[in-house]
Amino acid sequence: MNMIPLFVAVPLAGAFIIPMLSRKFKWFPDVLGNLVTLALVIMSFAVIGKSGVYSMGAWKAPIGIVMVLDGLSVLLLVSINVIAFASTLYSIKYMEQYTSKLRYYSLFLLMLAGMNGVVLSGDMFNLFVFLEIASVASYALVGFGCEHEELEASFKYLVLGTVASTFILLGIGMTYGSIGSLNMAQISEQISQNGMNNALLFAIALFIMGFGLKAALVPFHAWLPDAHPSAPAPISSMLSGVLIKALGIYTLVRFLFNVVGVDERLLMILMVLGALSMVIGVMLAFGQWDFKRLLAYHSISQVGYIILGIGLGTPLGILGGLFHLINHSAFKSLLFLNAGAVEYSTGTRDLQELGGIREKMPVTANTSLVASMSIAGIPPFNGFWSKLIIIIACVQAGRPVFAALAVFASILTLASFLKVQKYVFFEKLKEKWNDLREVPALMSLPMVLLALLCIVMGVLLLPIGNTGVLENINILEPAVKVIMDGTDYASKILGM
Amino acid sequence: MVGMTLIVKTVARWVKSFIFLYGIYITLYGHLTPGGGFAGGVIVACSFILLILAFGKEKALKRISKALASELDSIGALMFLIIALLGIFAGGTFFINFIQKNAPGQDFHLLSAGTIILSNIAIAVKVGSSLFMVFVILAVLRVVKKGDKLEMIQTNMRGEE
Numbered sequence: 083m084n085m086i087p088l089f090v091a092v093p094l095a096g097a098f099i100i101p102m103l104s105r106k107f108k109w110f111p112d113v114l115g116n117l118v119t120l121a122l123v124i125m126s127f128a129v130i131g132k133s134g135v136y137s138m139g140a141w142k143a144p145i146g147i148v149m150v151l152d153g154l155s156v157l158l159l160v161s162i163n164v165i166a167f168a169s170t171l172y173s174i175k176y177m178e179q180y181t182s183k184l185r186y187y188s189l190f191l192l193m194l195a196g197m198n199g200v201v202l203s204g205d206m207f208n209l210f211v212f213l214e215i216a217s218v219a220s221y222a223l224v225g226f227g228c229e230h231e232e233l234e235a236s237f238k239y240l241v242l243g244t245v246a247s248t249f250i251l252l253g254i255g256m257t258y259g260s261i262g263s264l265n266m267a268q269i270s271e272q273i274s275q276n277g278m279n280n281a282l283l284f285a286i287a288l289f290i291m292g293f294g295l296k297a298a299l300v301p302f303h304a305w306l307p308d309a310h311p312s313a314p315a316p317i318s319s320m321l322s323g324v325l326i327k328a329l330g331i332y333t334l335v336r337f338l339f340n341v342v343g344v345d346e347r348l349l350m351i352l353m354v355l356g357a358l359s360m361v362i363g364v365m366l367a368f369g370q371w372d373f374k375r376l377l378a379y380h381s382i383s384q385v386g387y388i389i390l391g392i393g394l395g396t397p398l399g400i401l402g403g404l405f406h407l408i409n410h411s412a413f414k415s416l417l418f419l420n421a422g423a424v425e426y427s428t429g430t431r432d433l434q435e436l437g438g439i440r441e442k443m444p445v446t447a448n449t450s451l452v453a454s455m456s457i458a459g460i461p462p463f464n465g466f467w468s469k470l471i472i473i474i475a476c477v478q479a480g481r482p483v484f485a486a487l488a489v490f491a492s493i494l495t496l497a498s499f500l501k502v503q504k505y506v507f508f509e510k511l512k513e514k515w516n517d518l519r520e521v522p523a524l525m526s527l528p529m530v531l532l533a534l535l536c537i538v539m540g541v542l543l544l545p546i547g548n549t550g551v552l553e554n555i556n557i558l559e560p561a562v563k564v565i566m567d568g569t570d571y572a573s574k575i576l577g578m
Numbered sequence: 579m580v581g582m583t584l585i586v587k588t589v590a591r592w593v594k595s596f597i598f599l600y601g602i603y604i605t606l607y608g609h610l611t612p613g614g615g616f617a618g619g620v621i622v623a624c625s626f627i628l629l630i631l632a633f634g635k636e637k638a639l640k641r642i643s644k645a646l647a648s649e650l651d652s653i654g655a656l657m658f659l660i661i662a663l664l665g666i667f668a669g670g671t672f673f674i675n676f677i678q679k680n681a682p683g684q685d686f687h688l689l690s691a692g693t694i695i696l697s698n699i700a701i702a703v704k705v706g707s708s709l710f711m712v713f714v715i716l717a718v719l720r721v722v723k724k725g726d727k728l729e730m731i732q733t734n735m736r737g738e739e
Contacts, residue, residue, distance in 0.1 A: 087672035091663060098655040101648060139665065139673035 085125055086136040086149045089159065089198040090212075092125075093118055097191035104184035112174045115187040119167040119194070126159040130557055135204065135575055143265050143576070150204035150266075150575055153560025157404060158201040158324075158332050160557055161411045164535075165323045166194050168528040169316035172419055175524045176315060176426060180226060186314075189226075193219035193320070197328040204575060206254045206264045213250070213296070213329055217243050220325060224313045235312035242295060242305040249292035256285035267575035270341045274569050282342070289337055290351065297330020299389065300359040303382045307366075310381065311374035311431075315422020318374060322381040323415035327407055331385065335392055340564070340571035344395060352393030357487050360386030364494040373421045373431040376502065377414065380457065383491060384410045390488065391472040392565070394479045401562045402471030408558075409464040409539060413456040416532040420450035423521045423529065424506060433502065438511030442518040445526040447507040449533040454503055456536045458496035464540035580634035590632035597625035605702040609691040615701025622702060623709035635717050644714060647707045654704025661696050 096118035104110045129151060136149040170190065177183055196216025203209040221243060225236030258264055260281040261272045273282065295302040306326070310318050338344055338352070363383030370376035388410065391403025423446045425431050428439070440447040456463035459470075469492055476485035520526070564571070581587060605618030629638040642650075662673045669676035677683075678692030689695065720731050 084666070087662075087666075091659060091672070095656070095659055095663075098652045098659065102652045102656070105645070137671070139675065140669075140671040 084136075085129060086134065086151050086202060087138065089122065089125065089202060090195050092121060093191040093195040093198065097188045097195065100188050100191070101184050111183045111187040115170045115191065116167070116174070118191060119163065119170045122163040122194070122198070123167045126156070126163040130156055130160065131560070132156070133560075144263060144268065147208045148204040148265065148267075148575070149202045151202060152564050152571075152574075153557070153562075154332070154336065154404075154564040155201045157408065157557050157561040158328055159198065161408045162194070162197050162201070162324045162328055165320060165411050165415045166190075168415060168419070168532055169320050169323075171528040171531075172319075172422070172525055173314075173316045175522045176422060179426070180314065186223070186226060189219045189223050190317070190320075192216075193223065193325070197325060200328050201332055204266050206257065206266060206269065208264075209266075209333065210247070210250055210254055213333070214247060216325065216329060217247065217296075220317075220321060223317045224309045224321075226314055226317065227312070232312040235308040239305045239309035242302075246292045246295035246302075249288045249295070253285040253288035253292060256281050256288065260285075266336070266341050267572040270343070270569050270572035271576065273342055274572065278342075286338070286342060286348070290334070290355075293330050293334040293337070294355065295330075297326050297334060297385055297389070298359075298382050299330075299355045299385065300362050300382065301355075303359065303363070306382060307375055307378045310378035310418075311372060315374075315418055315425065318377075318422070319415035319418035322378065322418055323411040326381065326385060327388075327411065331388055331392075331407065334389075335565060339568055341569070343569040349393050349395045352389055353481070353484060356386045356388070356390030356393050357484050358386065359383060360390060360491045361487055364491045364498065368494060368498050371433045373424065373433055373436075373502070373506065374418065375431075376433075376498065377417050377421060380495065380498070381410075381414060383495065384414065384457070386491070387469065387472055387488065390484060391468075391475060394472075394475050394481065394484075396475055396479050397562060397566055398471060399475035399479060400565050401558060402468055402475050404558055404561050404565075405471060406465075406468035409456065409468050409536075412532055412535045412539060413453040413463075413465060416449060416453040416529060416536065417457065419525075419529050419532065420446050420453065423525055426521055426525070427518055428515065433505040436506045436512075437509045437515075438507070439515055439518055440507040441511060442515060443520045445520055445529065449526075449529040450507065451503065452533040452536050454499040456540075458499045459492045460496075462537075462540055464536050467540050580636070582632050586632050590628050594625045594628055597628065598622060601625065601702070601706070605698050606688065606695065608698040609694040610686070610688075615698035616705050618698070619702035619705030620709060622706040623713070626710050627713050630713065630717060635714065638710075639714065642707075642710065644711070647711045647714070650703055650707035651711060654700050654702075654707065657700035658697055658704065661693050661700065665693075 096114055100111050100114055133152045136151075137143070138147045138149065141147070170187075173186070173190075177186055180186065193216050196212045196214075196219060199212030200209055200216060203212055221236055221240045224239050225233045254264070257269060260279055261269050263269055263272065291302070298306040310321050313321060338348055359382050363379055363386055367376050367379030367383060370379060384406070388403045388407045391399045391406060394400070421431060423443070424436065424439070427443060428436060430436065452463065456465040459466045469488065473485050473488050476482070476488060567574070601618045601621030601624070604613035604621055605615055608614030608618060626638050626642065629641075665674040665676050666672055669679050675692040675694070683690040683692065722729055722731055
C-alpha cells in the first residue's frame with residue numbers, strides 16, 4: 083500500500099536523471115528507461131488484489147490530496163506498465179533512427195508518470211494535473227520526428243487536446259463551485275445527499291465532451307488518425323494502446339459511474355457514442371492505404387466497443403468492456419509495433435507498395451497475424467472472447483440493435499485486416515524487397531511477448547472464477563465490482 | 579552593435595542584479611509572504627532575459643550555457659522529488675514535512691516551515707532555468723520558408739544563419 087506514490091515517483095525520477103547523466107554515457111537512457119519500466123511492471127503486479135487510500139504528506143482528505151488504489155486502478159496500472167515495458171524494449175533499436183534518445187526517454191517516462199497518476203488519483207484537480215503531464219508529453223512525442231507531417235499532426239493534436247483539457251478544467255471548476263470539494267469521494271457523497279443541480283449537469287456535459295475527446299469517441303475523433311500514425315512506432319503503441327484509455331475511458335467511467343452515479347440517460351449517451359465510434363471508425367478504416375493510419379482508425383472503432391460494453395451498465399457488459407480494454411491494449415500495441423517493424427525494414431507504410439514480405443520477415447508476419455486475428459475476433463484469440471461477451475451482454479440487456487451493430491463492425495474489422503495481411507505479408511514477394519531483412523532481435527522480442535499475451539489472455543482470463551491459484555491473477559472481477567458498486571465508492575474511500 | 583542602445587544597456591546593467599536579488603528574496607520568503615518558488619524562479623529568469631534583450635544572447639549564454647540550464651532544470655526537479663521521497667524515510671509518508679515533524683521551527687522565522695523552503699528553492703531552480711531555456715530556444719531557432727517548405731535553422735551567436 084505504501085507503494086502507491088512510487089508509481090508516480092519512480093518514472094518521474096527516471097525522467098529527470100536521464101538528461102543529467104546521458105551526456106556522458108551514451109548507453110544510459112536505454113538502460114535506465116528499461117529498468118524503470120521493468121520495475122513498474124513488477125510493482126504493478128505486486129499490487130494486484132490490493133486496495134487502499136494514501137494521503138499525500140499525511141494531510142487528510144478535504145485539505146490534502148489522496149491517491150486511491152482499487153480494482154479498476156489496478157487493471158489500468160497493469161496494462162499501462164506492461165505495454166510501456168514492451169515499448170521501451172522496442173525503442174532500444176528502433177529509436178536509433180532518431181536523433182535524441184535522452185529526450186525521448188525523458189518524455190516517455192513523464193508520459194508514463196502522468197498516466198499512472200491519472201489512474202491512481204482520488205482528487206479531481208490532481209487528476210487534471212496528471213492528465214496534462216501525460217498529454218503535454220505526448221504532444222511532444224507525436225512531433226518527435228520533426229518532419230513536416232509530424233509537426234502538423236502534433237500541432238493539431240495539441241490544439242484539440244488543449245480544447246479537451248479546457249473543457250475538463252471548466253467542468254472541474256463548475257463542480258468545485260457547486261460542491262466545494264475536489265475530492266472525488268466527497269463530491270460523490272455530496273451529490274447523493276443533495277441531488278443534482280444544473281451546474282453539475284453542465285459539468286457532466288463538459289466532462290463527456292473533454293474526456294470523450296481524449297478517448298477519441300466519434301464526434302470528437304478528428305485528431306487521432308493524424309496523431310497516432312505520425313508518432314514513432316513505440317509511441318503510437320503507447321498512445322493507442324493505453325493513453326486514450328487511461329486519459330479518456332478510465333476518467334470518463336470513474337467520473338460517471340463512481341462520482342456522479344449513472345442513470346438511464348447517461349448510459350444511453352455512452353452506448354450511442356460507443357456504437358457510433360464502433361461503426362464509423364471501422365468504416366473510415368476500411369478505405370485507408372497507410373498501414374498506421376488504418377490502425378489508428380481501428381483504435382476509434384475498438385474504443386467504441388469498450389464504451390458500448392461499459393455503457394450497457396450490466397455486470398456482463400462491464401466485464402466485456404473492461405476485458406476488451408486490456409485485450410485491445412495488447413493487440414493494438416502489437417499491431418503498431420509490427421507496423422513500425424515493417425517501416426523500419428522497408429521504409430514505407432503504404433500497403434500498395436508492400437507485398438509478400440512474409441517470407442523475409444517471419445517474426446513480424448506471424449506476430450501480426452496473431453494480432454490481426456485477435457482484433458478481428460477469431461477464436462481462440464483474446465479479442466474473440468471480449469467481443470463475444472459484449473455481444474451477449476447487448477442481447478441480454480435487451481439491446482439487439484447494438485448487438486447487431488457490434489457484429490457488423492466486427493465483420494468489417496475482419497475484412498479490413500484481411501486486406502492488411504494480403505497486401506503486406508501474403509501475396510507474391512515484390513522484386514524490390516528481395517534483400518529485405520528481419521528486424522533485430524531486440525525489436526522482435528517485445529512483439530513476441532505481446533503476441534504470447536494475446537494468446538494467453540484469451541485462454542486464461544475468461545474461465546477462472548474465484549477458485550484456486552488463478553485467483554491471484556484475477557484482475558477483471560475486482561474492476562467490474564468497482565464500477566458496479568457505483569457511488570458506494572464514496573463511503574468506501576471515506577471509510578478507509 | 580549587438581543589443582539595444584546605450585541607455586537601455588546602462589539601465590539594464592544597474593537593474594539586473596536587483597531583479598536577481600528580488601527573485602531570491604521572493605523564493606526564500608515564499609512561506610511567509612506572498613510569492614514562492616514559482617514566482618521567484620520567474621523573476622530570476624527575468625533578470626537573464628533582460629540581459630538577452632539588452633545585450634544580445636551571447637552575454638547571457640556566457641553566464642549560463644544551454645547545457646548548464648538544462649542540467650539545472652533536471653536538478654531542480656530531482657531536488658523536489660528527493661525532498662518528497664525523504665518524507666517516506668524520515669516521516670513515514672510521501673511528501674510529509676519531515677523537518678517540521680521532527681524539529682519544529684520557531685514561528686515567523688526564516689526556517690519556520692520545515693521542508694517548504696527547500697521545496698521552494700527546488701521549484702525556483704527548476705522554473706528559472708526552464709523559463710530561461712524557453713527564451714533561449716526562441717531566440718536561437720528560426721523557422722524560415724524555403725520554397726513551399728518550412729525549415730528550422732539554428733542561428734549563431736550574432737543572430738545570423
